[in-house]
Amino acid sequence: MLNRISLRQMEYFVATVKYGSIAAASTQIHISSPSISAAIAHIEAELGVQLFVRHSSKGLGLTAIGGLILNHCEDLLERSSRLYEIASDSSDAIQGTLRVGCFQPLTAMIAPEVLFGFSRAFPMVDMHMEEGDQETLISKLHALEIDLAITYDLQLNDDIRFEHLATLPPYVLVSELHPLAQQSAVTLEELAPLPMVLLNLPMSRDYFTSLFTKAGVTPNIVARSRSEEVVRSMVANGIGYSLFNVRPRSNVSLDGKRMLRVRLAGDNRPMLLGLATYKPMKQSRLCNVFMERCRAYISDHYIPGMSAASFYDPHFVPPEQ
Known part of the structure; x- marks a missing residue:
């Protein structure tokens, strides 16, 4: 159960x-x-x-x-x-400094419940959170500036250990007045000629454009931003559609306009959400206890702050862990 x-x-x-x-x-x-x-x-x-x-x-x-x-x-x-x-x-009570990196688009949803919930449970823990894109987080792991990162499986070297916790398939985000808003699913071939707003983070942008490359088409990118909220607002205002993996429970942009999720048809590589650690760095007991909390709070069936995958894709079946 x-x-x-x-x-x-x-x-x-x-x-x-x-x-x-x-x-x-x-x-x-x-x-x-x-x-x-x-x-x-x-x-x-x-x-x-x-x-x-x-x-x-x-x-x-x-x-x-x-x-x-x-x-x-x-x-x-x-x-x-x-x-x-x-x-x-126990004799060596849970205490000390814990430095956790979090992929920026995930932070608002995951940090309050997972990170700061942990620090509330263990008052002697000094929690330090570092936000960043994938490139920044991996660099900080290599530099021993963070103990672990809650992030994706994007372009990880052999010296990074990655533990998969949840699967996040890509979906299409459109305004409620977009021509695709009433469709149950859409293909990359249908999307390619339409205006697209791209989440312009290192590695993330490569991931999204690679989906089109695999399908043999080129997206019509008309706007870019490093901020997921800016991208969502542009989508809500009809500038174009976008692709996302994170699934905020709110379908309203910061300026109050409504958006809809549409299933992306086809066999598309999902993002794997999990824990990244630097192999040469021995994990502390504090770090291991925190990782146990992450395993308890993040799965294919529940991610803090996110809607279930079935919210927009009734055919999605999580892979066996």
Whole structure:
């Protein structure tokens, strides 16, 4: 079950029972109501059961099977928390400085829950976060300026160890008024002549253009930016479509315009999200404990701040780990 239902989803379910409603749980644990609802719906769909009976006047009532699942979730969460307690109570308690690099487009979604959630759990840890593009992060690993990086599998040398945690296939982002907005899927051949806005980060831009090269076509790039939010705003304003792998839960640009995701048809290389470390550098105990947290919080079924792949591609099946 733990491979398909995340600890975070269990926490949302348990909090809903504890506080009596999704709205109350949202207020208490500072997580949006849609995120909690999605977590509960995922557990119900995954197990094929109904956790709550929804009464119009009395709110949520826990079903009999929901009560049994609640007990197991509470037990699993308690055992999970003991891993940190055991580590923290040992003779060499979890403390020290941890330097974590994070690929820039991922940082806003992953850092609050994964990085700073870890530092809250271990107050004696001095967390240092470094944002950057792939080229910058790999350079900092080589220079021993960071202990590890949460990033993609782009152009990694043999001296970089990469642990795959989640798969992020590419998709097409368009404005709600774009001619492709009503299509369920689109090919690279259809996209090639249309205006494109490119995320212009080192290695990332090569990855996106390589998808077109493999298909034997050339994209019509009309605008570029190193900022994913600038690219999203240009897309929302109809300047062109773009390709992305990250899946922010919000489909609204910073200037308030709505965008839509369209599945990219064909056999396209996905981005692999994971942990990159420098092989010659021995990992500290602190680093290994943090990597365990990353494994618990990042998977094909849950990535903090992101929509599920099925949100835009119902045919996506995560690869076997």
